[in-house]
Amino acid sequence: MNARTEPAPAGSDAIARPSLVRELLLVAGLFLVYKLGRQLATGHTGEALRNAHRVWNLERAVRLPGEGTVQSLLLHGDGLVHIANSYYAAVHFPATAAFLVWLYLRRPAHYVWARRVLAAVTGAALVLHLLFPLAPPRMLAETGLVDTARVYGPSVYGAPATDSLSNQFAAMPSLHFGWALMVAVGLIVATRSRWRWLWLLHPLLTLLVIVGTANHYWLDAIVATGLLGLALAAILPPGFVRGTPISLRSPHRTATTARRAQGRLVPVRAQARAEERVPAGAGR
Secondary structure, eight states, X not given: OOOOOOOOOTTTTOSOOOOHHHHHHHHHHHHHHHHHHHHHTTTOHHHXXXXXHHHHHXXXXXXXXXXXXXXXXXXXXXXXXXXXXXXXXXXHHHHHHHHHHHHHHHOHHHHHXXXXXXXXXXHHHHHHHHHSOBOXXXXXXXXXXXXXXXXXXXXXXXXXXXXXXXXXXXXXXXXXXXXXXXXXXXXXXXOOOTTGGGGGHHHHHHHHHXXXXXXXXXXXXXXXXXHHHHHHHHSOOTTOOTTSOOXXXXXXXXHHHHHHHHXXXXXXXXXXXXXXXXXXXXXX
């Protein structure tokens, strides 16, 4: 999955690179607000479990595949489930941070766009966490699912009653999946490699991991996808004009095509100016 790093054509990243200090302060501030918001949503154990029953029953009513199908594949060997737990624990934040750093250094305009989209999705997710606390499937006995992180390790969560660092009743929407999908979409839009569509493997693997480890329901990923879709519709990437069909073609290629078309117009304009300078009757 090679994100080619040719210099961006003129006009594709016209926005100057934002101040690094300002960006660091902004990201840190947003992170603190989010963590504080998640803490406000803690302590709703009864409501979170009731909502978990509702989500589980809704998934069965609409005949979504059982989360246990994915988990059974992971439980074929201790090594595979350990890898899945490690992916859940170690990839989420570093992958998103690396994505933003790369955009900041190589595609400043796309960085500003991606940061705004991620902030919008995360803010909307926080509101849903407050309004709809949801226990993950690993806490719901009727699912029959194993808490793979607790049994096989590694785990990023402590006991819900004593875990003061995270809100374990914030399953919907899944920011693990929402952020992973945005990383893939952002790299597809901002790069021009023919292999860039392989970045979709990241959200696909993330989806299998969050479901197979019993940390999320299918509906958590579906709601995250919907929120991201709304954010992408409202916050367009550089080079895309509202009212025109939105494509995931690279804006760099679009800019190159525009320059070639402009180059074809130059000889025509030059010929027209030459004809204007010819005296009337000179060709007779």
